[in-house]
Amino acid sequence: MAHILIIDDSPTEQYVLRTALEGAGYSVSSANDGEAGIKLANETLPDLILMDVVMPNMNGFQATRKLSRQPQTADIPIIMVTTKDQETDKTWAKRQGARDYMVKPVNKAELLSKIKDILG
Template identity: 65%
Template sequence: MTCILVVDDSPTELHVISTMLARHGYTVVTASSGEEGMSRAREIKPDLVLMDVVMPGLNGFQATRQLSQDPLTADIPIVMVTTKDQETDKVWAMRQGARDYIVKPVREKELIRSLKEILS
């Protein structure tokens, strides 16, 4: 079963995204901070990470860069899921190692399409 790590500091977003993923048969693990997300990614080696950008402490751009540069996690694709909708944010996310960029509120069809494309 495909395992997705969802990293977001909002309990509501974690619930909404986790519910969408579970409905499509994905196993979901959550983390509520960039630091916890990095720890979980190293520990469980998920098939994909969904990463929020705006979080206290280590933000999503920093966590994505660190995961992308770490030999233990560099092969795990990361999709940014954020309210930041500027083109410069998207470009910066891709430079940090993200494979896709989805703007909240997340639309289920868009999320699942992105995951299937990246995981295929």
């Protein structure tokens, strides 16, 4: 069973994503901000990370950049899941190391399809 880490400061978004992922058979853990997410990613080495952008302390772009540059987490695919819908945000996310980008509210079927494509 693949393990997915959700990094999002919204308890509601965490709940919505967790429910969809667990319903599809994934193991899920979560963190409330970028710093906690990086720490948890290093401890658990998830198969995939869903990353919000707008968070306190360290935003999702910063956390993605850090995770993609650390040898132990560099190969973990990251999908940005955010309300930021500008093309410049999508381009910047990819430059930081994100594999894909989805705008909230996410379509559950589309999210699960992207995860399946990435994890194989």
